[in-house]
Amino acid sequence: MLLRSSLKNQGQTYQTCVFCTDSDRQFYKLWREGTHLIVLVKRYSCRKYGAVGYFHDLHHEPAELLNSRCFHCLSFKRDRRMAHKGDLVVIGISVGLALGILIASLIFFGIWWYKKRSNLQQCSNESTLPTVPIRMNGLGTSNDFSASLASSVTIRGSEHSQKSSPVSSWWNHHSKDQFASASGILRYSYKDIQKATQKFTTVLGQGSFGPVYKAVMPTGEVLAVKVLASNSKQGGKEFQTEISLLGRLHHRNLVNLLGYCVDKGSHMLIYQFMSNGSLANHLYNDEERFLSWEERLQIALDISHGIEYLHEGAVPPVIHRDLKSANILLDQSMRAKVADFGLSNEEVFDEHTSGLKGTYGYIDPVYVSTNKFTTKSDIYSFGVVIFELITAIHPHQNLMEYVNLAGMSPDGVDEILDKKLVGECNIEEVRDLAAIAHKCLQKFQRKRPSIGEVSQAILKIKQRLLDREMSREFSRVLSRIEDQQVELSRMASRKDGD
Template identity: 75%
Template sequence: MVPQAWLVVIGISVGLALGILIAFLVFRGIRWYRKRAHLRRCANEHSIPSTTLPIRTNGLGTSTEFSASLTNSITIEGSEQLHKSSQLSWWKSQNKDCIASASGILRYSYKDIQKATQNFTTILGQGSFGPVYKATLNPGEVAVKVLASDSKQGEKEFQTEVSLLGRLHHRNLVNLVGYCVDKGQHMLIYEFMSNGSLANLLYGEGERILSWDERLQIALDISHGIEYLHEGAVPPVIHRDLKSANILLDRSMRAKVADFGLSKEEVFDGRNSGLKGTYGYIDPVYISTNNFTMKSDIYSFGIIIFELITSIHPQQNLMEYINLASMSHDGVDEILDKKLVGECNVDEVRGLASIAHKCLHKLPRKRPSIAEVSQAILKLKQRRLAKVDTMSFASRDFSRAVSRIEDQQVELRKMASLKESE
């Protein structure tokens, strides 16, 4: 028989061993939980869900589009939920300084930006987001948007732009070069667009006048940018704030769509977030239903096209002029920008106006897709180029005929002079 004292000792020893084991397991569990939370917080830094996504090469002057299929290197519980939710919801719930390095967006320090902007003295303008400064960063000029310290909406827009432009890239979208989250400041760094916004060119006091050729090309460029968002991005993106102030032009006068602070992926959860956008460009159906779709972007683009035709701002009763012009075939002739009168082909103006009218149809389902709009504008431009070529050929033929006649006249004079000498 084992003495009772030994039984007590054995019981105590087993109890201590179990206690130590439980404490060790709890300790390991806490470490595992913290590690998993950290991985969730920085999931986008280390891996991208297994899917086909547009990958971008960020930086000045880049314009490469390609896709790649990437597979998770780390298995995280609840990854399906992360895959289904948009990057915007990830921003809301996670550390705001943890931005996906896989996107290729460079992060700059406050001192870098302070030096590049000459201590924030080279201001370009003031937007709803905050002031915009011109800066010089290797390898060239950039524009720096600084979030106003009292802007709560601006912080959400900052998060949206970084998350979206980290995976979107197209020659007709303004390129996000980098960002800065430092010393309580939030800044976005874009490629510098030397010719400013379309709104400034149309309504500013500068002497620069947009020719009809330039306006037609700008319309085509914008349509290509929207087409990439709607039909090229995965998942598709709805801009939600298309307007002439958000169309920027580079040194070659090529247009690029900018400002994605209000944009949403089409697969967004669908919850109403209040009326967003700019008065004059907002789809009336969106106002009545609070349901923003791709066709709402089409409506806004229709307004921009009429701005290009008329140089009338939407907040200056542009829709009233459009409605009056639609009552007759040549009604648009009456609202054509006076600077273009006699400088453009009226049939081309009517053709572009017809495309814009379709974009503004009261029923969204009857509005064309952006691909159809792009094709229509492209055909209009191609017909124009074909006419120019035909006229050029005709002009060259006429010149050759005149030259032959002059040569013949010279020969006749020589013959006449020879006869006289005889």
């Protein structure tokens, strides 16, 4: 063989390890095992690993031997190849992870934007809800209608009793005169309310028309019971007719009337229970949680939609007559609902009033001089509520004087902004909302905007707030993507260095 002939001279023949430096040497010796097997023992002197041995069969071609590498260099090269493959796997996983995070972020951003847009669209469309025709007591009602309504609710009441579930059997047994009216309003007995309120000991607060109690029904349902003043001028039949008609008013921003009680000389209204209490409590009670600017703006929008439904969605329009922060209730999601609407024949008993309907600090001056309520009277009261949201100053604490003084100052509403909101809100949005409130408080009613115009103006502010939040969220997503790219670059650099 050619290789064998090249090794016929005894001694050491040196050959360079092609992976190591040229100065590294290898030498080999020849052994003969028997008469047939020839084995070459190659010994490398590798600078990297020192003297090591490697066996090679002489039957291989010489070219393979000439391109030989020492054993450790071969192992090192194999490790390098494996490490390179590992680097590719790590980079692939990192890139895939980055793409996954990017896609997830874009999906999250899309869902967030869709929900915000849907919420805004829903707020915008609330004013277009179907009109519910109603007739208040004394406005188009008659004794014949009242009699037919009473007959109708009695018949429906018997049907309701027959279809009642076992859970409410105790309730029906102790409430023989409970029935559903034509509008779905239930009538409860005095005994039932007394038991549900633990003998009227579960006081929630004192409203304009009387105390409010928390009632836990046998079915577990929690309700709010408003007991009207005992000197009400309405009779039982008139009261039933009016609340039955009011029960047909349903809107997401109104506190729904669910039932009533006319028994033992008492007039009671049963409403859905609002777990977060009134807006006034959150503004003036330090123990309640702080209302953010975003929440306050949403509350203003909710109130405007509730009043818009009363003014423009009911036929004839319903005037609230006592709109104030204490009559704005908040549900578990901190969404606002207007309460105490439509009690047109009840007088408000307040230490600051003298035969006037309404609450001191919220009453339209035009109503005081003319003794005539209009929808623009509610607009005035709403302007006061808006300034309460901005300043957290109660009308009884000279709110309007502060507002008038701020109007003469170069800094304007900035000077009377709620201290808790300083640095936590967009001051331009605050000024825009204050401008809406100023229009609502115009001296002449004809200069005051309609509730529909107020809703649209607040909605525009809400739109800008949503756009700002969207831009901020998009910037956060881009920042996260850039951070991931930087981290991937660092990982790749470390791998290349190794």
